[in-house]
Amino acid sequence: MSLTLSDIGRIANLARLELSPQQSERMLTQLNGFFDTVEQMNAVDTTGVEPLAHPTAVIDHVSLRLRPDVASEVNDRDANQKSAPAVERGLFLVPKVIE
């Protein structure tokens, strides 16, 4: 199975990336080369094997912990917004979303 240029366009849109036509061509070649190697996974019989999402499941036989849904950090808006591209009066500015 090979990807096509229209697949590249669809994936780029899902990934919120904008690729030029040349970049799309190069990406297509590279991804198809990559998936040739990935296809060898198909030959492995994994019937009855539980997926391993996280190594803690085999290290400590623990699943991921949850913590209570309470604020644990002090509110420091100025410090947190220092590296924001656009803020005004403590608010993040974004382009208009609703007409």
Added chain:
Amino acid sequence: MSLKPIHDMGVAELAAAIADKKTSSVEAAQHLLARARQHEHLGVYLALNEDLSLAQAKAADARVAAGERTPLLGVPLAHKDIFVTRGFPTTAGSKMLAGYQSPFDATVVSQLAAAGAVTLGKLNCDEFAMGSGNDNSAFSAAHNPWDVSRVPGGSSGGSAAAVAARLVPAATGTDTGGSIRQPAAFCGITGIKPTYGRCSRYGMVAFASSLDQAGPMARSAADCAALLTAMAGPDIDRDSTSLDHPAEDYSAALTRSREGATAAQPLKGLRIGLPAEFFGAGCAPDVLAAVRSALSEYEQLGATLVDISLPRTELSIPVYYVIAPAEASSNLSRFDGVKFGHRARQYDDLIDMYKKTRSEAFGPEVQRRIMIGTYVLSHGYYDAYYLQAQKIRRLIAQDFQQAFTQCDVIAGPVAPSVAWTIGEKSADPMANYLADIYTLSTSLAGLPGMSVPAGFGAANMPVGLQLVGNYFKEGELLHTAHAFQQATDWHLKTPQGY
């Protein structure tokens, strides 16, 4: 007797000299900052903040004056630029985070600071830790001090090159698929990736959350042990994957004697497993020769070599390069040009802003991995790729447990070749991925692994011996490496001119 140059001292030596007031933390920091400027051509530092470093050194000297004597007090270290650090920009090697100022410190950074270490600066790395040669850094290539035309390895390339060039006695690194072990091998230094979850990931810019792990890089196993003692331990409230196991004194583990050990054979009874798949035709003969000679030294030290098999070693490449990009595509979706980081100057609407922002600021390798990850997680492909990779991941973890019934430690090469020339693999991403073959499976299983200098290969470039232990066996790995370093001097070799 005059003191040896500060940059020639390792962590323990420098800490002792500061504690004995033969030098001071301020003097050490000044010396190493001057050295950083002198060797700017290596491209290892992305940021310095001399005033802050000297203020930290002054505070350490005050602790010394008050009578404190602890293993890292006053010792200057540098952090891979993937750890958020107050007072320094944190970029993760990406234009996306150029100039980013974190409001908080990573847990690893604050733990080392609490132990009295001084932060000397932030070290170059591949963008978002994605790469094997540090040539994916958005800011500059980093150079291998053994041959500046070659890569230092990656992604913790700046860390490895800085330690090898004697710019710092030790540095932090992170390892997702080999990013501590491979650059340590390429630069002839010692590095350890602990068990997944042993060091907190809080404040480490995320690449692949089920794989990322912090660890120390230094000249010797003893110095790595001193750092790891301060870095490891539970961080339950801030990292949901931090393991709830108490911190350990890894320095004490170095000299703990094995049952049946003698002075001449400190490793008597240790079974070292050699996976057949690590010693095949895929590994360069010069690397194999150095590794085999290190293994003979281990036999001299009393260890027994056992043949084992890790049958799914080759599969670790597709499994890793499906899982890591999948997690990366999810983690990197936070870079949307709103809360922090780059935002495109011109755009039509919100979606266009996302796309232009991300396409402008992510480098080609990061975009490639986001594309791969997005695809393998997309509807209709999830089962065939992502889920299948996770199933094989469990089989790979089981293979290791099978192997550990026959041996205590697994050994082999870290990488199939010595460091390559800068630019040599840039045009071919697959060539980079294939070179990770010996380090990926350990990461997928979440096991601790390390790289120990084991001699030199082609073009007189360093070769690393990889040691892999079972879960929580960092102490045993460091002990095994330390015994080797007591009998050999590969880890003391310094590149010419440094």
